[in-house]
Amino acid sequence: MSDKTVDRVAAATPAPVARKIKGLSDRAIAWIFVAPTIFLLLAINIFPLIWTIRLSFTNYKANRINREPEFIGLRNYERILTDSDIWLNMQATAHFLFWTIFFQVLIGFTLAWLINKKFKGNDLWTTIIVLPMMLSPAVVGNFWKFLYQPQIGLFNYIVGFFTGKDPSSFEMLGSVNLAPWSIVIVDTWMWTPFVMLICLAGLRSIPDYIYEAAEIDRASKIRQFFTITIPMVLPFLMLAVLFRGIENFKMFDLVVQLTGGGPGSTTELTSINLKREAFEKWRTGYASAYAIILFVTVFGLASIYVKALNKVKER
Amino acid sequence: MSNFVNGLLRFRRGPWEMLATIIIALGVFMLMQPFVIWAFTYSFITTLVGTVMFIIVSHFPEDD
Amino acid sequence: MSSFSVTEPTNRTKWFAGTLVIAYALITMIPLVWIGLTGFKSPADAISYPPKYVIGSDSEAGFQPTLEGYVNLFTTRTRQTQDYLDANPPENWADEIVRQYDMVIVGPSKFGERFMNSVIIGFGSTFLSVFLGTLAAYAFSRFKIPLADDLLFFILSTRMMPPIAVAIPIFLMYRQLGLSDTHLGMILLYTAVNISLAVWLLKSFIDGIPTEYEEAALIDGYTRFQAFYKVVLPQAATGIASTAIFCLIFAWNEYAFAVLLTTANAQTAPPFIPTIIGIGGLDWPAIAAGVTLFLLPVMIFTILLRKHLLRGITFGAVRK
Numbered sequence: 001m002s003d004k005t006v007d008r009v010a011a012a013t014p015a016p017v018a019r020k021i022k023g024l025s026d027r028a029i030a031w032i033f034v035a036p037t038i039f040l041l042l043a044i045n046i047f048p049l050i051w052t053i054r055l056s057f058t059n060y061k062a063n064r065i066n067r068e069p070e071f072i073g074l075r076n077y078e079r080i081l082t083d084s085d086i087w088l089n090m091q092a093t094a095h096f097l098f099w100t101i102f103f104q105v106l107i108g109f110t111l112a113w114l115i116n117k118k119f120k121g122n123d124l125w126t127t128i129i130v131l132p133m134m135l136s137p138a139v140v141g142n143f144w145k146f147l148y149q150p151q152i153g154l155f156n157y158i159v160g161f162f163t164g165k166d167p168s169s170f171e172m173l174g175s176v177n178l179a180p181w182s183i184v185i186v187d188t189w190m191w192t193p194f195v196m197l198i199c200l201a202g203l204r205s206i207p208d209y210i211y212e213a214a215e216i217d218r219a220s221k222i223r224q225f226f227t228i229t230i231p232m233v234l235p236f237l238m239l240a241v242l243f244r245g246i247e248n249f250k251m252f253d254l255v256v257q258l259t260g261g262g263p264g265s266t267t268e269l270t271s272i273n274l275k276r277e278a279f280e281k282w283r284t285g286y287a288s289a290y291a292i293i294l295f296v297t298v299f300g301l302a303s304i305y306v307k308a309l310n311k312v313k314e315r
Numbered sequence: 316m317s318n319f320v321n322g323l324l325r326f327r328r329g330p331w332e333m334l335a336t337i338i339i340a341l342g343v344f345m346l347m348q349p350f351v352i353w354a355f356t357y358s359f360i361t362t363l364v365g366t367v368m369f370i371i372v373s374h375f376p377e378d379d
Numbered sequence: 380m381s382s383f384s385v386t387e388p389t390n391r392t393k394w395f396a397g398t399l400v401i402a403y404a405l406i407t408m409i410p411l412v413w414i415g416l417t418g419f420k421s422p423a424d425a426i427s428y429p430p431k432y433v434i435g436s437d438s439e440a441g442f443q444p445t446l447e448g449y450v451n452l453f454t455t456r457t458r459q460t461q462d463y464l465d466a467n468p469p470e471n472w473a474d475e476i477v478r479q480y481d482m483v484i485v486g487p488s489k490f491g492e493r494f495m496n497s498v499i500i501g502f503g504s505t506f507l508s509v510f511l512g513t514l515a516a517y518a519f520s521r522f523k524i525p526l527a528d529d530l531l532f533f534i535l536s537t538r539m540m541p542p543i544a545v546a547i548p549i550f551l552m553y554r555q556l557g558l559s560d561t562h563l564g565m566i567l568l569y570t571a572v573n574i575s576l577a578v579w580l581l582k583s584f585i586d587g588i589p590t591e592y593e594e595a596a597l598i599d600g601y602t603r604f605q606a607f608y609k610v611v612l613p614q615a616a617t618g619i620a621s622t623a624i625f626c627l628i629f630a631w632n633e634y635a636f637a638v639l640l641t642t643a644n645a646q647t648a649p650p651f652i653p654t655i656i657g658i659g660g661l662d663w664p665a666i667a668a669g670v671t672l673f674l675l676p677v678m679i680f681t682i683l684l685r686k687h688l689l690r691g692i693t694f695g696a697v698r699k
Contacts, residue, residue, distance in 0.1 A: 300343065
């Protein structure tokens with residue numbers, strides 16, 4: 001920075017203003033800078049959250065404004081947590097969570113490991129692989145619905161082509177057995193790149209000299225993989241798993257467009273169920289209690305995530 | 316193991332956070348497991364206890 | 380490679396790895412290519428079995444490209460009697476395409492409007508969240524703020540909240556304030572969601588800028604304010620730009636809030652596209668055309684700005 005800039009700034013700033021700004025302490029500036037963000041989050045996140053907690057103890061219905069809501073204590077929570085249908089929704093969510101994470105970690109790590117072999121043009125191909133995760137989940141769900149059509153869909157045609165099955169003999173979205181897998185396939189297609197990128201960051205953080213030392217000790221490549229690569233990438237993998245876990249626990253847009261929760265309620269994940277209670281049946285108080293249960297779960301997972309993040313940071 | 320117990324007794328952050336993490340993980344597992352419904356019923360309170368505990372113990376002093 | 384290195388993979392390994400990765404990339408692209416193709420098919424070709432995939436060929440697997448899907452996407456049409464059609468010759472090429480179904484174009488569809496809503500809300504919320512996020516990130520990076528870790532965790536956790544759960548009170552609140560189905564309401568909401576990402580990403584970028592420059596500037600007689608916008612901002616420009624792209628993509632793609640809180644005036648494209656109906660069911664070519672137009676900007680952005688974006692994704696998830 002030359003003196004010229006300073007002079008220009010000094011000349012351009014009116015004296016009273018300059019004094020005023022200069023008078024601000026670092027502490028005042030810190031608060032001025034942080035305050036708008038905190039205020040916005042208080043207004044749009046925290047205030048509504050407190051409101052939700054309050055509503056969760058009532059039998060309020062948002063489509064009947066005139067009726068005075070009654071305070072009914074913990075009854076909403078009691079009803080949700082003993083409801084075996086909601087328990088089934090949770091299990092559908094668990095199925096979705098488990099298998100998406102399983103496939104995404106398996107494929108994502110393999111891809112990252114291959115890309116880390118630094119073949120020519122790897123960054124361009126990485127970008128192409130990443131494309132699906134940048135797209136709108138709702139729109140992705142919408143066009144996969146087209147690919148899954150039993151008579152005309154490309155997915156059924158390709159499966160039929162390779163297995164010799166009649167493409168109209170199975171319905172990915174219409175059958176109770178296949179629908180839970182149809183959402184796993186689309187989510188895996190979409191989010192494997194994310195796990196891949198995180199693993200790649202992990203692989204690239206391993207310094208070369210560790211491998212060089214292992215080479216000097218005549219450790220085999222397989223041994224190096226299991227004693228160096230895997231343990232060093234594990235914290236990163238952990239982050240990817242937690243992140244995908246949280247995201248898929250609250251999955252809504254992709255699945256609602258793809259299956260709408262059906263057939264029956266086989267793909268009715270918790271968020272879809274919650275939407276039904278809140279915005280179709282208008283049981284606002286009940287849905288608020290449901291929302292709080294989801295909140296607390298996500299919040300708990302988020303704190304584990306931050307702990308894992310700190311572990312990676314220490315590296 | 317004795318380090319862990321020692322840390323708990325001296326209110327150190329590390330072991331208490333570990334305990335809170337285990338409780339949260341247990342709560343989440345109870346919420347989504349397909350085996351017994353009473354575990355589902357008590358999952359929310361378990362996760363809540365774990366989360367509140369996590370927020371409190373993350374202010375304990377670090378290990379020395 | 381001139382020097383021998385034990386960590387450098389052999390050529391055979393590279394070839395093998397490259398082949399597998401390229402194979403995966405090609406397979407992963409099939410759905411996107413298919414949607415792009417479907418946008419240029421006639422409704423009959425779009426749902427034919429076996430599927431048609433050769434452009435402009437007369438063979439069984441070929442189809443003649445047409446702009447029907449795009450015309451249907453942007454217009455509303457009505458059926459007319461033969462007399463009317465004979466009396467009024469088609470006005471332009473789009474009208475001509477519609478005529479083969481005995482229909483005439485009567486006006487624009489809502490797609491253009493919905494697309495513009497996406498643009499307005501996307502850019503509005505991106506600007507706000509980057510602006511506020513930069514200020515907050517600078518403060519968190521440079522000053523001692525009491526309970527900074529708790530505040531940062533609080534900011535991060537707001538992003539992790541399930542949108543449907545947040546939507547219940549927001550819906551009630553917006554109804555009270557008259558913000559339902561308005562651009563301003565959606566901009567504020569998306570800003571609130573994006574700001575957490577903005578603060579975390581930008582903090583990591585600003586943390587990477589050495590404090591020496593600012594200190595030198597302060598000694599030169601700059602105030603904190605001046606040091607911030609004359610010294611720090613230019614150096615954080617790359618970080619700010621890539622944060623902006625992330626915020627923009629989020630706002631562009633968002634569906635849950637949009638479908639619950641908007642109905643007409645401020646509705647964005649994602650809830651609108653699936654509702655496009657043609658003759659006798661869903662008009663797949665028109666939907667595919669809408670999907671293509673909607674996804675294309677994001678894909679182009681991703682490819683052009685891949686360096687910053689890829690770094691940003693890992694930064695956002697891995698760095699604190």
